[in-house]
Amino acid sequence: MAAIELHGVTKRFGSVRALDDLELTVPAGEIYGFLGPNGAGKSTTIDVLLDFVRPTTGRATVLGHDAQSESRAIRSRVGVLPDGYHVYDRLTGRQHVQFAMDSKGIDGDAGAILERVGLTEAIDRRAGGYSKGMAQRLVLGMALVGEPDLLILDEPSTGLDPAGARRMREIIRDEAARGAAVFFSSHILGQVDAVCDRVGILREGRLVAEDTPQKLRSSIGFQSKMVVHVDRTPSDIQQRLSALQGVTDVAVANGTITVESADDSKSAVLTTIEESGVAVEDFTTESASLEDLFMAYTKDAPEVPA
């Protein structure tokens, strides 16, 4: 039984099509990263899974239950960190977690949960006084209550400093190790890269790519980016490098030549540069990051306000 299935899900808000015939499956126990630019439809997808909004057409199931007709059963087995939430200002952090436990009919130690997410001092203070990062930890804590079978996290590292974000990733890994599936959306690519089994890229309501981070990188045609520092740049160097097999992009600037290519084309690139009589002063290489991948898949996307 899959953790999440979306079949032909379309959602229209008036004339805007937020989700366009979306097909997506997340098997049980997988950590799935959901990427996309602002306005791609990531939060709307999560809203459909949780029955916050109803799809115009199509069907979604979570843990085998229909997302619209069996929503309560879903929400008793799922832990959620939503986007655009607001805490209850007059209730304390401990009361929030206690409310989550009472709602799911679980006994537990609110203090232990809050300790796990790194909220120890402010636990009995009113949540209205929490910083963004503290509120984020609090709601993550609420999501972890009762060891859910699936965690749905919408932009989980929002408001967290690097230490907080790292703790978040550790928690995600620990939960997956326990057997839970994790579905999280983000546009902080470094976070996604570090933990996901698979990544899906959403653009204008459709899935445009889906695979392991490694395979996605190799599929976009380059794996390496080399920045070569040179003493001069002959006028034909761009042409000559672009003609090489395995080279996908060449950019020439003052004193540097930046080449994107497949891994095994790197030496050919360097040889070609030297053969044109240019002295190579230095060069650096970097593997294609998920950022490059993201840009490659989404660079034609129109600007959508957040």
Next chain:
Amino acid sequence: MTWTVIARKEFRDASRSKLLWLVVGLFVVFAGGASYLYAQIPSFHIGGPNTQFSAVGLLVFLEWPVTVLVPVLGLLLGYKSIAGEIESGSVKLLLSLPHNRSAVVLGKLAGRYLVLAVGIVAGFFAASIFVAASYPTAQIGASIGFVLVTIGLGWAYISIGTCISALTQSTTRAGALIFGAYFLFGSLWQPFGRLIHWATTGSFSFGFTGPPEWFIIFSRLSPNGAFHGVLSGLLSFAKTDAGLSAFQADPVYLSSWVGGLTLLGWLIAPILIGYLRFAGADV
């Protein structure tokens, strides 16, 4: 049942609202002050069937501050209940947990009903200190009845406020509409009735015969009117109040029961409407 979990949270949350306790405090001052005034000023002791310093007369006198303040309390408790959560986004925390939307509405109502009941009882309790001091013959039955019906009025207004909250999904619009509701059901209801009378008869006045039957029924249809109807029966001045000297017996539409049912209607119908809207909405 999950609505009890929500009710407890709502009670805890709403009972920390400073604005609420301000209104309750005002109510205490009003009720206490009115009780004191009534005892001091002989010329106020009219309309009640008994003599001066009558506890029942005091209850009649208290009807006015109640109808001014209790609707405010109810509407304030209701207007943000749904709209506030949707607007701020806290509804996402609530609905991420395994609650049906019906449990959300029920739980919110129950929690807020309880806050109002506690506030009203506290207010009357404080006022009763004056009563015990100044009125040797307290009418316990009528007093308890009065408190209960007052709570009923407040609950009806919580329902109205919650309905408006669910329909507008915006706290600013809800705020404007409860303002309108307050005046419509309060001071504007009877003038509105008179307007209809003028439109159908050409005259604002009721003349010798007094107000027509439909006008009296109409008067008792608003929550405040229904409240008055229940109280009338409770405090038995129905005949003189309606100017119905021509009738032999109290017509059924003036009875406490009808007033009570009308008030119950104002408690239930807005909730159903509000729930239907909330259940079908995207949040």
